[in-house]
Amino acid sequence: MVEVxxxxxxxxxxxxxxxxxFNIEEGENFVVFGRSGTGKSVLLKCMVGLLExxxxxxxxxxxxxxxxxxxxxNEVRKKMGFLFQGSALYDSMSVRENLExxxxxxxxxxxxxxxxxxxxxxxKVGLSKAIxxxxxxxxxxxxxxxxxARTIITQPEFILYxxxxxxxxxxxxKEISQLVVELQKDLNVTSIVxxxxxxxxxxxxDRAVVIKDGKICYEGEIKSLEAxxxxxxxxxxxxxxxxxDGEM
Amino acid sequence: MLRNKENxxxxxxxxxxxFETISGLSAFSIKFxxxxxxxxxxxxxxxxxxxxxxxxxxxxxxxxxxxxxxxIAMQSQPVMKRFGAESYLPGMVALSVVRELGPVITALIFAxxxxxxxxxxxxxxxxxxxxxxxxxSAVNPYKYLVVTRILACTLILPILTLYVNFLAIMxxxxxxxxSEASSFQLYINAVFKSxxxxxxxxxxxxxxxxxxxxxxxxxxxxxxxxxxxxxxxxASTSSVVMxxxxxxxxxxxxVKISVWIWPG
Numbered sequence: 001m002v003e004v005x006x007x008x009x010x011x012x013x014x015x016x017x018x019x020x021x022f023n024i025e026e027g028e029n030f031v032v033f034g035r036s037g038t039g040k041s042v043l044l045k046c047m048v049g050l051l052e053x054x055x056x057x058x059x060x061x062x063x064x065x066x067x068x069x070x071x072x073x074n075e076v077r078k079k080m081g082f083l084f085q086g087s088a089l090y091d092s093m094s095v096r097e098n099l100e101x102x103x104x105x106x107x108x109x110x111x112x113x114x115x116x117x118x119x120x121x122x123x124k125v126g127l128s129k130a131i132x133x134x135x136x137x138x139x140x141x142x143x144x145x146x147x148x149a150r151t152i153i154t155q156p157e158f159i160l161y162x163x164x165x166x167x168x169x170x171x172x173x174k175e176i177s178q179l180v181v182e183l184q185k186d187l188n189v190t191s192i193v194x195x196x197x198x199x200x201x202x203x204x205x206d207r208a209v210v211i212k213d214g215k216i217c218y219e220g221e222i223k224s225l226e227a228x229x230x231x232x233x234x235x236x237x238x239x240x241x242x243x244x245d246g247e248m
Numbered sequence: 249m250l251r252n253k254e255n256x257x258x259x260x261x262x263x264x265x266x267f268e269t270i271s272g273l274s275a276f277s278i279k280f281x282x283x284x285x286x287x288x289x290x291x292x293x294x295x296x297x298x299x300x301x302x303x304x305x306x307x308x309x310x311x312x313x314x315x316x317x318x319x320i321a322m323q324s325q326p327v328m329k330r331f332g333a334e335s336y337l338p339g340m341v342a343l344s345v346v347r348e349l350g351p352v353i354t355a356l357i358f359a360x361x362x363x364x365x366x367x368x369x370x371x372x373x374x375x376x377x378x379x380x381x382x383x384x385s386a387v388n389p390y391k392y393l394v395v396t397r398i399l400a401c402t403l404i405l406p407i408l409t410l411y412v413n414f415l416a417i418m419x420x421x422x423x424x425x426x427s428e429a430s431s432f433q434l435y436i437n438a439v440f441k442s443x444x445x446x447x448x449x450x451x452x453x454x455x456x457x458x459x460x461x462x463x464x465x466x467x468x469x470x471x472x473x474x475x476x477x478x479x480x481x482x483a484s485t486s487s488v489v490m491x492x493x494x495x496x497x498x499x500x501x502x503v504k505i506s507v508w509i510w511p512g
Contacts, residue, residue, distance in 0.1 A: 045380075048384050049383075050380055050383060050384065070388075074386040075386075077383075077384055077385070077386040078386050080384070082381070082384040084377045084380070084381055085377070086376055086377060088376060088377040088378050088380065088381035089378075089381075090373075090378055090381075090382075091372070091373070091376075091378070101382075101385065101387070102385040102386070102387065105288075105385070105386075105387045105392075106385070106386055106387070154385075
């Protein structure tokens with residue numbers, strides 16, 4: 001379970017997160033929704049300890065992850081997977097080496113165990129043939145899939161997705177979003193998806209929060225979000241739909 | 249008028265930036281000494297970087313090393329001849345190369361070739377979130393990316409310097425032979441007669457420090473890069489300038505210390 005409590009974060013005078021609070025239940029697909037630049041990625045980075053919040057607390061399985069020593073944070077990180085917006089695959093390594101990297105450094109698997117784990121996750125994301133390729137040889141969608149494979153190979157309890165469909169065409173967006181749902185079912189993980197993409201949110205979300213100007217302005221199911229009377233939400237959804245229709 | 253008013257502000261900003269960089273670099277380098285002794289030890293990565301850096305720098309140091317010796321000997325020969333001191337030429341070439349020119353020139357070439365490469369590589373990893381990805385995987389990116397590179401630079405530069413010293417002495421022999429036929433045996437004997445152990449030690453010891461500077465500056469600039477690709481370019485170029493400057497400044501201090509320890 002994840003609990004975010006009265007979180008504040010600012011950069012200089014610019015307040016990014018302003019008293020953000022929510023809970024995520026175990027096995028839930030939770031979407032953090034909102035316009036670009038509203039602090040969604042900052043929120044995720046606070047959760048994995050890449051950024052320290054100014055105030056407030058974050059609890060992962062009941063343990064606070066704010067201002068804790070790095071070795072304790074690393075123990076928490078071993079239970080988490082993080083898919084970066086740009087996939088963040090290691091350029092100098094092949095797909096196989098990218099996937100093996102966290103296994104070699106954090107676990108004691110044998111060579112054959114690692115090999116079968118790599119093949120297994122690549123099969124899950126439908127990229128078995130790319131095993132010996134370098135990231136530069138992969139398309140945007142393939143990079144996302146490899147990033148996803150690297151995220152799930154350590155069998156995390158939580159997966160954090162930072163804009164998993166940004167820059168992808170609508171068909172690949174649907175494929176990646178469906179993959180997120182399938183992985184959640186297969187592995188029974190808790191997924192936290194940060195996105196501004198309505199297609200992705202609709203496919204993935206069990207529940208969502210909408211962030212506006214650093215504050216949570218809505219929390220609930222995505223369907224009720226669409227039906228809400230709030231002018232900001234109406235405007236947001238109508239522009240998203242126009243954009244999606246245009247792309248299709 | 250506006251320029252006059254702005255200049256002191258710009259100057260104080262540059263000065264602040266300079267001191268910020270120096271303090272940041274110092275803290276970054278001190279962290280290296282702390283982390284280098286803490287397991288896990290990435291020996292494989294260190295070896296890989298040493299191979300890469302050695303291969304990357306080998307062609308240019310080969311040419312430079314040989315030319316240094318050749319040019320010193322060609323320039324000095326007529327002067328030495330004028331004073332009837334031609335027989336001291338091999339010793340003079342060897343001493344200048346081993347004590348000063350070999351270490352400093354190799355370090356400057358190494359800085360140009362390697363520091364910028366490390367700055368660009370780590371800078372690009374920083375702006376594409378690869379370093380963050382490593383951190384999120386519970387791997388210490390400083391240890392894996394920085395410590396291994398600084399250590400590789402520190403260990404490979406002395407080896408490259410010995411290689412350059414050897415080539416420069418060979419270059420000197422070529423210059424001597426070009427002007428008049430001379431025995432290689434005699435030349436080498438003259439070289440070793442003039443060289444003492446205390447000549448070799450300070451030159452080699454300081455290359456460890458130069459290697460540390462090249463690795464630290466490149467890694468620091470890359471690791472702290474920001475503002476996308478512009479930041480990567482900046483990290484790459486500024487690391488060469490800074491590493492070269494620090495090598496020359498450090499050399500001035502080290503020469504003074506080595507003369508004090510080994511006065512001969």
